[in-house]
Amino acid sequence: MSDGDHRGPAAPGFDTLALHAGQSPDPTTGARATPIYQSASFVFPDSDYAAGLFNIERAGHVYSRLSNPTNAVLEERMAALDRGVGAIVTASGQAAAHLGIATLLGANDHIVSSRSLYGGTHNLLEYTLKRFGITTTFVDPRDPSAFEQAIRPNTKLLFGEIVGNPGLEVLDIPRVADVAHRHGLPLMVDATLVTPYLCQPIVLGADIVMHSATKFLSGHGIVIGGVLIDGGTFDWEGSGRFPTLTEPYDGFHNLVFAEEFGPQAFITRARKEGIRDFGACMAPMTAFQILQGLETLPLRMQKHVSNTAKVVAYLDEHPLVERVVYPGLPSHPDFELAQSLLPQGAGAVFTFSLKGGREAGRMFIESLELFSHLANIGDAKSLVIHPASTTHHRMDAASLKAAGIDEGMVRVSVGLEDAADLIADLKKALRVVERAQ
């Protein structure tokens, strides 16, 4: 019988999961919406039950730093949408990145990372983790062989953003994952700019995914949060490089996570150690607010992408614009790759450079009225920023150049307004720049 003759039942679709995954009506009250369990701790019916919760014999909640029923709905929903076995929500995207790294790496370990990163992540890898003995080699995200060449005997992780910030290079996840797996290493991907609606990195070969949930997942720009998702795909025992998962853990009665938890080894260790000890947990109210945004993620991402296409097309034709960098444009070096990995759209963040450099960029940003000048992306409202002087100001000139950032570059996050109104605002600001020149 040929492969094509077998058909499995359809799994719930993405839109259904965005609304229902992880939650059913509250059994006590019948509440249809996810309740906010604003409680630091949870009562044990008896001491044996309590011991069972602490010893991972029972499922349930002990203390809201470790887990919380509202947070658990968001965690399970994100695991469903990103095709993982489990997730942990965190105080921020940075906390999610740190939790993932700290679960696997320790002093004298090494990371190979794309050099096109959010400034905060670059700082974490380049400077902060170095103080704790974890070093990073940064490589060109467009060159999978560069990842391979940078691997050392003490390398434990490959890392990248699927769409680099702000360079917008598209990470070739299948090829970089292949490099990682051939060397017995996992690939961790920051998928903040695309969300699982546009790309599910685990399906493409990544092993761990993280998001800043502050951005498109929420959409409303009212909370800070992050999420770490375990694909359950990586063979920790086969690799032999991850003692935190394959050797007895003194901090939990010599528990060997890979032996007892199989595909859930990584996320279980992250919860039993990282979120417990580092404590960068999410507040239940924050989880509730992110869940409200997540319910409309498919609809919002469609509008983000369609608005972006219109705005990008307008700017790409404008005589004052030197270049527009967006993977959805045929002129972008990763256009073909984006068509393959991001068929529903390359997101809603792009950059462009004005003729006239830094001063033209400043004048343009200050002349906008509908776009907001602030340090965020992924809001329902359209946003702009000047990366060289804000999000990436800690990078020196060489690092800025390597990350594809020029002095006059403006980063845009396209929101959900009427595209015609956005274009009118851009046109007005460009006219101000034009008059000044």
Place this chain on the structure above:
Amino acid sequence: MKTQLRNETVHFGTGSGSPAPDAPTIVFVHGAGHDATVWVMPARYFARHGLRVLAPDLPAHGRSSGEPLQSIEAMADWLAELVDQQCRAGVIMVGHSMGALVTMSFTQRHPQLVKKSALLGASAPMPVGPPLLNAAADSHHAAIDMANTWSHSTVGRLGASQMPGIHILNSGERLLERMSSGVYHADLAACNAFATPVTPAQVPTLVIAGEADQMTPAKAGVKVAHALGNSEVVILRGCGHAMLMEQPNEVLDTLADFILE
């Protein structure tokens, strides 16, 4: 832990316990395509309560080496050798799905070794439909999709896991994807071929059935319990076949009431 049996390596979970030399033994037998990790929570519970836990990966499953055994009876006899090697007679047998058939067969063929048994998601016979068998024979992912989807209730497919942050449908898929080629078909074929009549139980037996079980419907579990006679039945409301994932606390409480009474 690991040992050698029939010149192959056998891995088994112990629930991280340190049992007394004379502690009673509880043996957990996993289902088709699964391994000992499905028992992590009850294994840890009974280990903490002083029992010696023996939760093996059957040959070619999980971390155990060898070839998959071709019949339920062969699995029962292999398990009897492992029990004989690792602990004294008078064990408590607990099996899920295919493991429930192995437990029934073990109890029939080696009654001197068993004190009590518990059957989770049981059906005898346990027919497997041609679409699933054929897909498994071709090692096609559709076999995993069928078994994993049908093993969960509607609520279970969407989530609402008791385990914080764990998505049970995706976890079930990843566990099945770990199998080597040919293992799943061997398991399913063994279930499908099992034709030994259910005879009156020689030991007290607990049957746990899931009300929403599409793989081994609750009525099939009730039928097994009636044929065994010396048994009690507990039906878990709204629960699918993957009861260790969907309702781990209810399964644990039911097992604890029966085993520690």
